[in-house]
Amino acid sequence: MTYDLLRTLKLTTVFGNPGSTEQTFLQDFPEDFTYVLALQEASVIAMADAFAQVTRRPALVNLHSSAGVGNAVGNLVAAYHGNTPLIITSGQQHRELLIGEPYLGNREATTLPKPWVKWSYEPARAEDVPEAFMRAYAEALQPPAGPVYLSIPMDDWKRPLSGFTRVRAVSDRVAPDTERLRGFADRISASRRPALVFGPEVDRSGGWDAAVALAEKLRASVYGAPLLDRASFPENHALFRGPLGMSVKTISDRLAGHDLVVARGVVPHGRDAVGGRGCAQRLLGTVFSVRTGTLGWGRRGPHSSGGAMSWIRLDNTVNAARECPGRQAVMRGGSVCASCREPGGRHTRKASVG
Structure with a gap:
């Protein structure tokens, strides 16, 4: 049976x-x-x-x-x-x-x-x-x-058993709280230099393409999470800045200059993670993370349930990232901004997408 x-x-x-x-x-x-x-x-x-x-x-x-x-x-x-x-x-x-x-x-x-x-x-x-x-x-x-x-x-x-009839329908998706999602979107829209940290849950939940779309809308730097067991963003993309690193100092140095760090699909591993002890204190802005099965304020900052794929709906809500203050000093033709390290062509105009 x-x-x-x-x-x-x-x-x-x-x-x-x-x-x-x-x-x-x-x-x-x-x-x-x-x-x-x-x-x-x-x-x-x-x-x-x-x-x-x-x-x-x-x-x-x-x-x-x-x-x-x-x-x-x-x-x-x-x-x-x-x-x-x-x-x-x-x-x-x-x-x-x-x-x-x-x-x-x-x-x-x-x-x-x-x-x-x-x-x-x-x-x-x-x-x-x-x-x-x-x-x-x-x-x-x-x-x-x-x-x-x-x-x-x-x-x-x-042991002989009678017929088993209770077969449950099981869902592998959960939805985030709409109000919290809107709050996160507002914070991202207000950020001047956001950074995105993508963990394995983004790809595991089918969010690869949506992650690329959001990063391009924000024109935000993208980092791979510590101890990444699978990629969630194309490593040959112009916005990809490489793995975040393992130590607290390395993470702090890599994220210096960003006023907001958004960790998506990241499962923190102690001190070697975004928001580990001392790391957030040395950042210029705020760290908040989104992962599956959690809700509310954690020791690494505010986070939301819903999984990486459902939370990726932020892409429909946030405004595109503001231009870097140093854009006027950036030359076209592939030059890189000394202020934010973005390719120069990304500083030519500011988009506002509702």
Whole structure:
């Protein structure tokens, strides 16, 4: 019955390295399913991670008890930071044997993969396995997307169940608050020298073209976020200024002179991030960020929920950036402004787009 649900959810490709506690899962493996075998669990996660990113849907992973999960944790950290939707399963010993703490039992199974999963669960009854998969699918896919974990006792796969009919419709988009969006747009329109910092969530949510359009409307410098695991802006574009850097000093130096820094689709990583300790204090303006799954004021400045793609609707609201005060000293023909480093041709006129 659980296989029917997995088929409905298009989870028919399984990446794994199984052991004895996964035998019951594989015993009646459907012919229309594909099992991709790896020699080590870290490779399992890496392959599933790539598969999920390319197909833009959750990938199903099958690991062996606690040992397999332990071997996979290194790449699980990367999948977590990359917001990759993975449904990771591992076998658990028979329920009746757990009281004796068997060698292949997964002690505190739901704790083992934390904090690198969004949700971790072991069904209390065999009848709950299909519902657990349905929730795991929704948790993995909904923003902010990420890995989830299910520990499934061996005997659960042999328990007969009645038909499973509760298949949920799951959305992978959220919308930002309209008023906050308008407030951000007003701040950007009022800025004289805004900088855009694009993180991996922009491209991950399908916002590549919209990001280019907004940058060109603002005539703003664009930087790549720290620890960028995927590009979100063409690196050969005239507005691209390269990666932002890793250290607080490097970031501060790179952003010096901007009166507003807008970070979009950026997941901060401690001190090596936009707005890290001491960084915002050395900027001439304000830093605010937009990322998935957050709302309100954070320790790095005001931010909004809605994800990079939905927040990109700022492009319909902001006015184009004001001209640089040093534009009169810029010569045409590819010269670069000494004041703001923009190509000279971008200083010839000021646009105002509502």
